[in-house]
Each structure stands twice: as C-alpha cells, then as structure tokens.
Amino acid sequence: MTYLNRLRQVFFVFLCVFFMAACTAQPPSSPRPNSKQAPADSGSTLLEVHYLDVGQGDSTLVRFPGGFTMLIDGGNNAAGPTVVEDIRRLGIARLDAVVATHPDADHIGGLDDVLRAFEVKSFYMPRKSHTTKTFEDLLDAVAQEGLKIKEAKAGVAIPGGGGTKTYFIAPVKAYDDNNNMSAVIKLAYKEKTFLFMGDAEKKSEADILKEGEDVQADVLKLGHHGSRSSTSSAFLARVHPQYAIVSAGKNNDYGHPHAEVVQRVKKQGIKLLRTDQLGSIAVETDGHTLTFS
Numbered sequence: 599m600t601y602l603n604r605l606r607q608v609f610f611v612f613l614c615v616f617f618m619a620a621c622t623a624q625p626p627s628s629p630r631p632n633s634k635q636a637p638a639d640s641g642s643t644l645l646e647v648h649y650l651d652v653g654q655g656d657s658t659l660v661r662f663p664g665g666f667t668m669l670i671d672g673g674n675n676a677a678g679p680t681v682v683e684d685i686r687r688l689g690i691a692r693l694d695a696v697v698a699t700h701p702d703a704d705h706i707g708g709l710d711d712v713l714r715a716f717e718v719k720s721f722y723m724p725r726k727s728h729t730t731k732t733f734e735d736l737l738d739a740v741a742q743e744g745l746k747i748k749e750a751k752a753g754v755a756i757p758g759g760g761g762t763k764t765y766f767i768a769p770v771k772a773y774d775d776n777n778n779m780s781a782v783i784k785l786a787y788k789e790k791t792f793l794f795m796g797d798a799e800k801k802s803e804a805d806i807l808k809e810g811e812d813v814q815a816d817v818l819k820l821g822h823h824g825s826r827s828s829t830s831s832a833f834l835a836r837v838h839p840q841y842a843i844v845s846a847g848k849n850n851d852y853g854h855p856h857a858e859v860v861q862r863v864k865k866q867g868i869k870l871l872r873t874d875q876l877g878s879i880a881v882e883t884d885g886h887t888l889t890f891s
Contacts (some may be wrong), residue, residue, distance in 0.1 A: 652677040654847030655704035668695040678711030682841030699796030701728035711737035750781035788885025796823035803833040824855020
C-alpha cells in the first residue's frame with residue numbers, strides 16, 4: 599500500500615470516528631484483559647492540577663473533587679511512557695476525559711500510549727487533521743480502543759462534577775494552522791479558576807476576547823510554551839492571573855519561553871513557574887486557596 603493510500607485510509611477512519619458512521623463502539627462495561635479497571639470515586643474535596651514535565655512538549659493531568667480525571671495532551675512520542683508512569687504514580691487507573699488540544703506531535707505524541715494503558719471514557723479533539731505518522735498513530739489508537747471523538751470547540755462542556763465547571767472557550771472558529779485550532783479549556787472551582795491554552799496564538803486569543811468570554815483565571819498555562827506568538831498584552835491583562843505556567847524543555851531549540859513574554863508576565867506582577875526549571879509542577883486547591891509543590 600502506498601503512503602498516499604495509507605493517508606487516505608487514515609483520514610477515512612478519522613471521518614468515521616468523528617461523525618460516528620463507524621468506529622463508534624463504546625468501551626466494554628466489564629474490565630478488559632489488561633486490567634484497565636476504574637477505581638472507586640475519591641471522596642476528596644480538593645482539585646489537583648499536575649503540569650507534567652515532558653520536556654519540550656505539553657501534558658497536564660487534572661484530578662477533580664470526587665475523583666473525575668482529565669488528561670490534556672501527552673507530550674511527544676518519547677514522553678508517552680513517562681506520562682503513563684506519572685499517571686500511575688498518582689494512583690490513577692482510569693481517565694474520564696482525554697483532550698488532544700491540536701495535532702502537533704509535542705502535544706499528541708504520547709497519547710497513543712496513554713489510550714492503550716488506561717480505560718478512557720471520553721476523548722476530545724478539535725476538527726483538525728494532519729498528515730503525520732504521529733497523528734496516524736493517535737487515530738489508530740482511538741479506533742482500536744473503541745472510542746469516538748467528541749469535537750473540542752467553544753461552548754462544549756466537560757462534565758467533571760465535584761462542584762466544578764469545565765468547558766472549551768476555543769477554537770471559536772476554523773483556522774488553517776494547527777496552533778490557532780488549539781482547544782482552550784477553562785476550569786472553575788468555587789473561587790479559583792484555571793486556563794489551559796494549548797498552543798493558541800494571538801489570533802485565537804483576539805477572537806476569544808471578541809466573543810466576550812470571561813477569561814479571568816488565577817492560573818494561566820501560557821500558550822505555545824511561552825512563545826512570542828502567544829500571550830498578547832491585551833489577553834494577559836484580561837486574564838489577570840496570579841500565576842503563569844510554562845511547559846518547555848531545557849535548552850530547547852525554540853528559545854521557549856521567549857524573553858519578551860517572560861518580561862511581559864513579570865511586568866504585570868505575575869509569578870512565573872517553568873517546568874524546564876522546576877520539573878513537574880502541582881497545584882492543589884480547595885476552591886479558596888492555592889498550594890504549589
């Protein structure tokens with residue numbers, strides 16, 4: 599089979615999954631042979647957000663009050679086993695939601711490992727395809743695990759429960775480039791809010807603001823690893839966070855985070871925390887205070 603034919607086949611699978619014309623089998627109700635078994639719900643009233651150190655990439659794990667779990671991205675291909683290990687280390691055996699923010703390899707590369715290692719209840723991704731082997735591997739894993747893709751776009755809610763409100767605020771429309779098609783997630787728990795930007799750039803930020811969305815957040819994961827292509831002064835001022843998180847690799851080839859973004863963040867009195875300097879960063883909240891570790 600030629601590579602072109604393979605791409606056509608993969609894209610057909612993608613359409614089938616998206617529109618539920620095929621590949622829509624639900625995960626079986628009984629435990630699978632590889633013991634991807636769901637644990638009992640936690641009675642915790644705390645929200646945990648773990649910004650995982652995956653080098654030059656992105657992966658964030660969220661554990662909601664009550665036990666609902668969500669993974670946003672999975673780093674690059676090499677990071678897959680590390681992400682799986684980190685999730686297991688936290689005592690998590692099931693993922694209620696997995697979000698692929700956009701098709702770039704440093705965000706989705708490890709997700710095929712994750713989908714095969716855990717029971718996953720819901721999978722979200724924007725309506726954006728790509729012609730890479732990494733994207734093909736992800737679609738194969740989605741189909742093999744009997745999942746259907748739920749479209750990640752502005753207005754779609756993720757039912758996390760536990761007194762939280764979680765929903766996508768972007769993409770608000772279709773863009774040609776992958777970065778601006780990034781799924782952007784807002785998570786609110788009582789008095790505290792989080793914003794996860796994926797690789798959304800200034801064009802997406804401006805369109806989010808035009809929609810009149812309330813983007814205020816206490817903790818902002820900067821778009822595109824702190825690149826100058828994202829985090830405009832206008833958007834940062836509207837978010838007005840206390841803390842900004844950068845997920846990037848040490849001495850990466852892109853110079854992330856860019857100096858002007860770091861300066862912009864610090865000028866507004868925002869505390870900047872970076873995985874390239876600190877490793878994985880965890881924040882815990884009861885909805886009133888934030889505790890970092």
